Amino acid sequence: MEPKLHTPMYFFLGLSLLDVGSISVTVPAMLRHFISNNKTIHYRACLSQLFFHLLAGTDCFLLTVMAYDRYLAICQPLTYNTLMGWGMQKALAGMSCVFSFTNALTQTVALSTLKFRGPNVINHFYCDLPQLFQLSCSSTQLNEQLLFAAAAFMGVAPLVLIMVSYAHVVAEVLRIHSAEGRKKAFSTCGSHLTVVGIFYGTGVFSYMRLGSVESSDKDKGICILNTVISPMLNPLIYSLRNPDVKGALRRVPTGKLPPK
Numbered sequence: 001m002e003p004k005l006h007t008p009m010y011f012f013l014g015l016s017l018l019d020v021g022s023i024s025v026t027v028p029a030m031l032r033h034f035i036s037n038n039k040t041i042h043y044r045a046c047l048s049q050l051f052f053h054l055l056a057g058t059d060c061f062l063l064t065v066m067a068y069d070r071y072l073a074i075c076q077p078l079t080y081n082t083l084m085g086w087g088m089q090k091a092l093a094g095m096s097c098v099f100s101f102t103n104a105l106t107q108t109v110a111l112s113t114l115k116f117r118g119p120n121v122i123n124h125f126y127c128d129l130p131q132l133f134q135l136s137c138s139s140t141q142l143n144e145q146l147l148f149a150a151a152a153f154m155g156v157a158p159l160v161l162i163m164v165s166y167a168h169v170v171a172e173v174l175r176i177h178s179a180e181g182r183k184k185a186f187s188t189c190g191s192h193l194t195v196v197g198i199f200y201g202t203g204v205f206s207y208m209r210l211g212s213v214e215s216s217d218k219d220k221g222i223c224i225l226n227t228v229i230s231p232m233l234n235p236l237i238y239s240l241r242n243p244d245v246k247g248a249l250r251r252v253p254t255g256k257l258p259p260k
Helices: 008-024 025-035 045-075 076-084 088-112 128-133 141-173 179-207 215-238 243-254
Strands: none
Touching: 008 025, 008 045, 008 088, 008 215, 025 215, 045 076, 045 088, 045 128, 045 141, 045 179, 088 128, 088 141, 128 141, 141 179, 179 215, 215 243
């Protein structure tokens, strides 16, 4: 309903609704375990939960694409509409979903080949790769290698691209002589950078302890930040810290036209 938000930045932000799929397979199960004495989960349900949780990897690519969008908007404004046309938006969104789906399917199928004949208690509130590796009675070397490759491709590489994009953005903004102009340019990136910090900060901690013998309460707390708190805060961060969204929230309910 707000024409000012019909831009690539908000198109990719809309795709972040995929977060709903991720938390829908973890939060209800977690709440059920809290209020019920039945804390079991069937093997197939565990694999399904793992698959949909891994689809959250789409955020890695979407955050990278959004950083690239900010780079084009600030550093190459004259060619922005050409380089970030509707066709490019669909291609980038499609690639993000395909890469994430492929990784989730690969990791889930690889895990299904493992044998589980020993302990069957997961010291966690949802099925995740590190905790399931610890329960397997067969070798998890291949699975850990796949996870390491996925972390490099879906975690490290996007983070490097985000940092490079924002290095160019900062360099370009510092060339602006007006303090008001610099503030306006940085304000368009503030919410995105906040989400990047929360997403990668909690995600890295969750998966860098593959060699840990046992999950601690601290690990579970970090995972709650990553799987519950972060998806809950993202809409608030993107809306309450964004002047365009705040302006739309004030105008749309009252039927006021946006300023020309």
